[in-house]
Amino acid sequence: MLGTLGLWALLPAAVQAPPRKRTCVFFEAPGVRGSAKTLGELLDAGPGPPRVIRCLYSHCCFGIWNLTQDQAQVEMQGCRDSDEPGCESPHCDPTPRAHPSPGSILFTCSCGTDFCNANYSHLPPLGSPGTPGSQGPQTAPGESIWMALVLLGLFLLLLLLLGSIILSMLQRKACRVRGGPEPEPDSSRDWSEELPELPELCFSQVLREGGHAVVWAGRLHGEPVAIKAFPPRAVAQFRTERALYELPGLKHEHIVRFITASRGSPGPLPYGPLLVLELHPKGSLCHYLTQHTSDWGSSLQMALSLAQGLAFLHEERWQDGQYKPGIAHRDLSSQNVLIREDGSCAIGDLGLALVLPGLTQPPAWAPTQHQGPATIMEAGTQRYMAPELLDKTLDLQDWGTALRRADVYSLALLLWEILSRCPDLQPDSRPPSFQLAYEAELGSTPTTCELWALAVEERRRPYIPSTWHCFAMEPGGLQELLEDCWDADPEARLTAECVQQRLAALAHP
Secondary structure (H helix, E strand, O other): OOOOOOOHHHOOOOOOOOOOOOEEEEEEOOOOOOOOHHHEEEEOOOOOOOEEEEEOOOOOEEEEEEEEOOEEEEEEEEEOOOOOOOOOOOOOOOEEEEEEEOOEEEEEEEEOOOOHHHOOOOOOOOOOOOOOOOOOOOOOOOOHHHHHHHHHHHHHHHHHHHHHHHHHHHHHHHHHHHOOOOOOOOOOOOHHHHOOEOOOEEEEEEEEEOOOOEEEEEEEOOEEEEEEEOOHHHHHHHHHHHHHHOOOOOOOOOEOOEEEEEEEOOOOOOOEEEEEEEOOOOOEHHHHHHHOOOOHHHHHHHHHHHHHHHHHHHOOEEEOOEEEOOEEOOOOOOOOEEEOOOOOEEEOOOOOOEEOOOOOOOOOOOOOOOOOHHHHHOOOOHHHOOHHHHOOOOOOOOHHHHHHHHHHHHHHHHHHHHHOOOHHHOOOOOOOOOOOOOHHHHOOOOOHHHHHHHHHHOOOOOOOOHHHHHOOOOOOHHHHHHHHHOOOOHHHOOOHHHHHHHHHHHHOO
């Protein structure tokens, strides 16, 4: 009924991907909101569609098809903005993602080979198993024994669940008798009772897909917002991030502003918890630096605002009767930093952030997180992980200070990315194309072993051009700042507050 899309045959044989770069089919249907052109370099592949795009900072292609009355129409094809789960697939295997109108379903795929988004092998017809609104399949002859095994398994699972509930109740009773603290509440309890549904909240387009959530652009009461949508299985991650955003003292111009929490879903997908956040239309720092260069003043503003945001996160403080604990971000990357309208930075994505041990006595209502060594050693994007996280030598005795120092290492790599796109630091005022930290040495998708060999064993860091030393300021000021932030010895690194002071001194020598 639905054959494969024969787009591969339309591609010219001469189009080939250079080493370490992914090449994908590019197409955008008329009327599609948003564009993926900025995620790659469009190549000349003939006068008509499909065109070809060479990915700038991912090895992943995507495709979106609209299935209507057994006919599939391609909506978008191009490069993903990052390598996410699912990109390792060599073929395009579409899965249903949204229901834009009655009688139509949007299918998407991600894959990691050249031109893999040109074809899909099969889309199920409307109403078939696996599509929203479908009926369950009929039991075929010979399946009864499997049904019996499934029912037996469900029965055993029910017994285990009942036993765990009884054990939990006995444990709570014992804790009350001994006067000790009660165990943490079960994160699987019905989260939907905690959250309102906002009928006026509208979803428009996907901005980014991650391991635990999908970020959408949308509107609330007519105002643009960002919507971080979690699937029901990621309720624990939602609760952790929401608790941090709702800290009374966590309000700062260089931290993404939290608006509200809700529940809902785009289309027929299962309802899940939502975080509604401030929208920054200029996108991530990575996206911005790919498209723009910035003079010395603008580059310094970005760098200083980023350091101010991190210093605020790390700081434990009382202000106007409100207590804010110190917080380690643990996933500081140029994808998780957004650009505000004035060109300054706002730190977002607190999904891996941890509340740090306090130096002063926190109030009784302050959030607490009971951390084990495995949780503390967990970190975010590999490229920006500090050496002590790569080789598992983080100081667990003083893990609050150790995680702050690991954040400063990540900050140094982001400062290097910002300064690398400043024309005023180049002898010919022409900065090179944007590259992520270590991309020149290891390419766009380095492995943990490659990063360990480079950053830990060889102690190498991103290249600092000699022209940075001769800029009109204290000689060597930039190089010394970066080296004091990404030092191999964590104890030798600056604090985020010191980085902020150094950058402010460069702004007003």
